[in-house]
Amino acid sequence: MSLPKSNLQKIIQVSCAIIVSEDRKILVTQRSASMSLPLKWEFPGGKIEKEESPEQTIVREIKEELNIEISMSNKLPSVTHHYENFSIILIPFICKIEHGEIKLSEHQAFRWLNPNKLLDLDWAEADIPVAQYYLQTLNK
Template sequence: MVDVTCAIIVNPEGQVLVTQRSATMKLPLKWEFPGGKMEFGETPAICLIREIKEELNVTIKILSELPSNKHNYPDFSINLIPFICEITEGSIELREHSQYRWLHPNVLLDLDWAEADLPIVANYLTSLNVT
């Protein structure tokens, strides 16, 4: 099982950043919260800050952590560790994903999410009391 972090990045208007995987990535064109695999010796928080800088060219501040989700795909398994964050520096520059959107939380479930992200979305919405 691979430990993977993800960022639920919220802007001052309360919108959430979502990213679409590129056609060449595993789980092509699925939507997800950006992030990536932990490297040896990294904490989840350090991993997420590094991954977001690498993928989106922005600096984030972690505000809180949500419960993780273990998910088994047919050919790999992950432990997805989510954090609620905000951007503190930079402008988004896609380096791996095909597109990104800022969305109001009440439309998040309308996207075609990567399966491991679905419980993360649900937990986030529950934390906001959004149905």
């Protein structure tokens, strides 16, 4: 049985990076006013392209969006979130910067935050459970 067209939502797979500095601060980025979910904070990343793995996506997207090269240490559990017009499967990775200096190409702003300040921001809804799970991993 198929669903009526009105119930079908576009599903987008996205990789995101929880970039941790040597002093354990977390990089967060603010979406620009012209992006969907304007001015919301998020972990940087982007859509997985055809024939691309989530790991390849995050390296490519971070280079494109932030002008830095990263390495990954861990993959966290994926999060599925349903927005009004689309659904997102968010695949988070814990990363660190290997080379480069941050230069924003799409976002309005970035911040380095202490983990205890992460949940104080106005987050894109899909990123909230990622932030919460990351914080739980620190308490183990």
